[in-house]
Amino acid sequence: MFTKILIANRGEIACRVIATCRKLGIRTVAVYSEADAGARHVRLADEAYCVGPAASRESYLRVDRIIEVCKQSGAQAVHPGYGFLSENEHFALACEQNGIVFIGPPVKSIRAMGLKSAAKAIMQQAGVPLVPGYHGADQDPALLQREADRIGYPVLIKASAGGGGKGMRVVNGPDEFAAALASCQREARTSFGDDHVLIEKYLLQPRHIEIQVFADKAGHTISLHERDCSSQRRHQKVVEEAPAPGVDADQRVAMGKAACDAARAVGYVGAGTVEFIADSAGNFYFMEMNTRLQVEHPVTEMITGLDLVEWQLRIAAGEDLPLTQEQVPLNGHAIEVRIYAEEPEKGFLPSVGRLVCFQAPAPSAHVRLDTGVEQGDEITPHYDPMIAKLIVWERSREAAIERMLGALAETRIVGVGHNVNFLSRLVGHAAFREGRVDTGLIERERATLMPNATELPAGVFEVAALAQLSFEREQSRSSSPWSLTDGWRINGAQTRSLQFVAGEQTANVSIRYSGDGYVVGDQPAKVQRLSESDLRISIGQRHINAAVVKAGEQLHVFFRGRQYVLTYVDPLLHAGETEEVHGGLSAPMPGKIIALLAEPGAEVAKGAPLLVMEAMKMELTVFAPGKGKIVSYLCNAGDQVKEGVPLVDFQAGA
Structure with a gap:
């Protein structure tokens, strides 16, 4: 077995590999970019070396620099994690040429499966069923359009060297094809350095089912059962489970x-x-093979009780598989959700910022959290916006769903937009509960999974008001007696009216001070602080357990399994302010301008695409908010822009 390995990755997968290495007594070497100097994987590793600036192509994708660090540190092997260089045959070959063990498949296997088109041909020869499509080398746009017409719409354009939902577009008709192809190729070039695409028939209501396989150098090959990864947004997985519901x-x-x-x-x-796409009749077809560990490997570990990273290390060190196919366990049911820094209600737009609060359920035999960040860390625009993976296990799927809903209710994130509320709605949705999952579920149920702003439960405003007064009281006790905010008056107790805004909803809550407590309406109220954020509130005979995290003027109220964001309107801070009107189209987040899609002076309809920008390894299109005129562009293709910077001088209603 190895005594020291280098992990050529970052984030939660680097931390995951470090955990297994610690268990086995293997020392670990981390690499990091300048943006990740204080990252969790750097803090956990035994040694860490900077490999370049923030941009991945100048750091985590620098084969020469990583090989140099291996030699400098004395690492005997490299674990590539997933993403970055994990499926790069040139990196695997460089390791081999420098006497460093690549903890992954042989170079020839990576090469064979690296291009989806070539992989399809190999699978066809091996008798593995394939989806009808075009996998040829000729990439002439006119030919690709004709092939799409021949296959029949809808079709799926996929980057041949791609993965993770990047470089992928669904095309519903011939008029959409050219624009979708151009966008897909741009994203593929940026993410993989290769704009070669393939075209496949897009199955309606398909399921995405994958099989975890392991093979050793002696030629033994086994599967560790299947995972269902059908719950996806933008062709990227957000919920995975094992075993797959409905598979006998x-x-x-x-x-x-x-x-x-x-x-x-x-x-x-x-x-x-090995990833398959399955139809409603139970037929399945080969999609691709990922020559690495997958993001969702924890659900397989939970139902088998195996450590797949340990298996990787032992097989790379020359050991045989420890089990035969018949010996592979299958116990209970596991579900994983990917917690992202993103805003589902805004088209899953990524979010950046500091994690003012990040709390998760305590780990146990039933609950696991894989993360590369901790409270206080930054989510930057440089890398994937995943915050953590939350995984649960139970004896049945129904129990696992309830366990997951409980775990999500205990997860608290403040400082960035996130998808925890969305995940709760998805896992609790009737279709998901009944196992009626397919890759179109989220889009089809958008109205219920991402409802428009609704009235907040009345208790939320009461909790926020009492929490605000509690915060003020705690703060005043730590300062001078003249700053006390206990509402004491010579002629009677003070009554406060507190105003809160949540979306388009405004509420005023009147509370009267009463000794060490309060009066809400005509009911006595008490606030007991259990921790920095946890509160136990009593109003009359009603008792409420909630948590409130204060971030500036915002109160993040965690109440009945959901998070609500309220703004406290402080009359002292807002006295004399007048409302300002802001217009224009601004950058939704930091990124790079890829293309300007219209001409200055053009009149456009609502929803017309105006420009394309790239942020967090994906393309984002900025659309016209209504009918109007493009007076001018305030940016150029190739510009790096900050969040909030005006991009288009747009005259509405022109």
Whole structure:
């Protein structure tokens, strides 16, 4: 076994690998960019080396620099994690040429499966079923359009060297094809350095089911059951579970055999994932093979009780698989959700900022959290916006759903936009509960998963008001007696009227001071502070457990399993202010301008695409908010822009 390895990655997967290495007594070497100097994986590793500036291409994708650090640190092997260089044959080859063990498959296997088009041909020869499509080398746009017309719409354009939902577009008709192809190729060039695409028939209401496979150097290959990854937004997974709902024993065996056949066809060694797309009739077709560990590997670990990173290390060190196919356990049900810094109500737009608060359920046999950040860390625009993966296990799927809803209710994040409330609605949705999942579920149920602003429960405003007074009282006790805010008056107690704004809703709550407590309406009220954020509130005979985190003028109220953001309107701070009207189209987040899509002076309809920018490794399109005229662009293609910077001088209603 190795005594020291280098982890050529960052974030939660780097922290995950470090955890297994500590268990096995293996020393770890981290690499980091200048933007990640204080990152959690750097803090956890035994050694850490800077490999370049924030941009991935200048740091985490620098093969020469990482090989240099391996030699400098004395690392015997490299674990690539997932993403970055994990499926890069040139990196695997460089490791081999420098006497460093690559903890992954052989170079020939990465090469064979690296281009989706070539992989399809290999799978066809191996007898693995394929989706109808075009996988050829000729990339002439006119030819690609004709092939799409031949296959029949809807079709899916996919980056041949891609993964993670990047460089992928669904096209519903011939008029959409050219623009979708151009966008897909741009994103593919940026993410993978290769704009080669393939085209496949897009199955309606398909399921995304994948098989975890492992193979050793002696030629043994086994599957560790299936995972359902159908719950996706922008073709990226947000909820995964194992085993897949509705898959019976015969289907499990058939898919496992096909996956092992696929692995054997390319001489595979190590951990890999064979991804299938399945239709409502139970037919399944090969999509791709990821020659690495997957983000969702924890659900497989939870139902098998195995440490897949340990397996990777042992197989890379020359050991045989520890189990036969018949010995692989299958116990209970596991669900994983990906907690992202993003705003679902704004089209899942990524969010950046400092984690003012990040609290999660305590780890146990039933609950696990994999994360690369801690409270106080920054979510930057340089990398994927994932905050953490929350994983639960129970004896049945129904119990696992309830366990997950409880765990999400205990998760508190303040400082960035996030998808925790959205995940709660998704996991609790009737279709998900009943196992009626497919890749179109989120878009189809958008109205219920991302409802328009609704009236907040009345108790939220009462909790916020009492918490605000409690914060003021705690603050005043730590200062001079003249700053006390206990409401004492010579002729009677003071009554406060506190105003809060939540979206378009405004509420005023009147509270009267009464000794060490308060009076709400005609009910006596008490606030007991259990921790910095946890409160136990009593109003008359009603008792409320809640948490409130104060961030500036905002109060983040965690109440009945949901998070509500309220702004306290402080009359002292806002006295004499007049409302300002802001117009124009601004950058929704830091990023790079990729293309300007219209001409200055053009009149456009509502929803017309105006420009494309790239942020957090994905393309974002800025659309016209209404009918109007483009007076001028305030940016150029290639510009790096900050969040909030005006991009378009737009005259509405012109």
